[in-house]
Amino acid sequence: MNNRKKKYNCISCPKKANCFDKLSKEELKLVDDNRLEIKYNKGEIICKQGGFAYNILHITEGSAKLYVEHNDKKLILSLLNHTDLIGLHSLFYNNVLEYSAACLENSYICSISTNIISTLIRENIEFATSIISTLNKDTSRFYNRIISLTQKQLHGRLADAILHFTKEIYNSDEIELKLSRKDIADFTGMSTESAIRILKEFHNDKIIDLDGKKLKIISHQILEKLSEIG
Amino acid sequence: MNNRKKKYNCISCPKKANCFDKLSKEELKLVDDNRLEIKYNKGEIICKQGGFAYNILHITEGSAKLYVEHNDKKLILSLLNHTDLIGLHSLFYNNVLEYSAACLENSYICSISTNIISTLIRENIEFATSIISTLNKDTSRFYNRIISLTQKQLHGRLADAILHFTKEIYNSDEIELKLSRKDIADFTGMSTESAIRILKEFHNDKIIDLDGKKLKIISHQILEKLSEIG
DNA sequence: CGCGAGCTTGACGTTGTTCAACTAGAGTGG
DNA sequence: CCACTCTAGTTGAACAACGTCAAGCTCGCG
Secondary structure: OOOOOOOOOOOOOOOOOHHHHHOOHHHHHHHHHOEEEEEEOOOOEEEOOOOEOOEEEEEEEOOEEEEEEEOOEEEEEEEEOOOOEEOHHHOOOOOEOOOEEEEOOOEEEEEEEHHHHHHHHHHOHHHHHHHHHHHHHHHHHHHHHHHHHHHOOHHHHHHHHHHHHHHHHHOOOEEEOOOOHHHHHHHHOOOHHHHHHHHHHHHHOOOEEEEOOEEEEOOHHHHHHHHHHO | OOOOOOOOOOOOOOOOOHHHHHOOHHHHHHHHHOEEEEEEOOOOEEEOOOOEOOEEEEEEEOOEEEEEEEOOEEEEEEEEOOOOEEOHHHOOOOOEOOOEEEEOOOEEEEEEEHHHHHHHHHHOHHHHHHHHHHHHHHHHHHHHHHHHHHHOOHHHHHHHHHHHHHHHHOOOOEEEOOOOHHHHHHHHOOOHHHHHHHHHHHHHOOOEEEEOOEEEEOOHHHHHHHHHHO
């Protein structure tokens, strides 16, 4: 499996997901020997809803969107970066993926067989509890998403999205979005036109400063308020 | 802790959640010795969003609704019966609950300290993987819920709900709902009035037969179609 | 018998989508 | 270098979906 030169290796990889910190050097070596490193271009699909879930994916470099599809409509559930693993939700449950993921920029993805991960879970209880912790963190994000999407109106949903991007994804008030307007609409569960209209409204009302994909928060206070009142 | 007479005991309990099948008799004894059995009346709250998550709850008899609250509005995420455990999503992650649960009828609830469950997870890897499986099954239900709630219109959402109740909760085409009209609305993310109107529409169109809380499916086909087209 | 909670109905207003047209910018081939 | 095309982004108007409000109803219960 090691027939291609890899850019990273698991033992020294500075971007490995948290749960891998629980693994010994020998265990990391096992992962390293059994992974593939794949380069994807912007827009390419990493894994597909309805397909087999044989691998756990890790974004070593780049970023991706995770989404579910229904009748040609998409809902982006989350944005992924190197802190996330894709596919954990199929472990010990089913081997069919319930979501798709696609790259938002050119990315390097590590692919590890679920067998390897399952084996490590069975052999290293610290790793196992860390996986449970990771799963539950994901679920926690779901609760926030589902409240936002079902209980709030467009302005509240968009405020949530902007706060999520700046606080949790980029950790900066001034960001360069990798999402298209349609992606923003798919993330907030509204039509593209509505997303554009409200973004412009926020801009005109000096809540944000928006120039193409450059976004800067001007008033945290108003965004938080909009998020709260829904 | 054993100062009150209990109606059930873990070793012989016919209704224990699946993951407890992985425990030895000694381990089940440990659970049995460290649990409380509490009788709740219909409508009473079992656990509260924002409160501490010190216990894992199991519905030994009865049923409950699990919901999230935001600005006085509720969204019922799922209906619970004896196959479910409440509180697993806080394990190894945080000790604050992200949802509430309330009884839909008079119920017996077992309360087990998360410490006991954590210990068992660390000591019994089959139990641990079974917990992961349970968590992932829950997440899978979330995917369906979030698609239903965000991508479908009222008729599709209500069709989803009816199919869910009959197929997954009661496993019968003819059921006696324990939910009020408002609960149905909270489950499908619509106003009470809309829920009533569309239920009546389904009744008039001979898709279901509805008399108070007695519900019978007449046309699976149309319900499935409505669910599909959204 | 009267009270109150849950249920039901119709009228109306708001929210958000759809549709169609238009614009700007990036890539392509002659 | 200039049409040409293609895609993403933008705008306004019409329309549909859905919630809100207010009123009336029903049924169980004290």
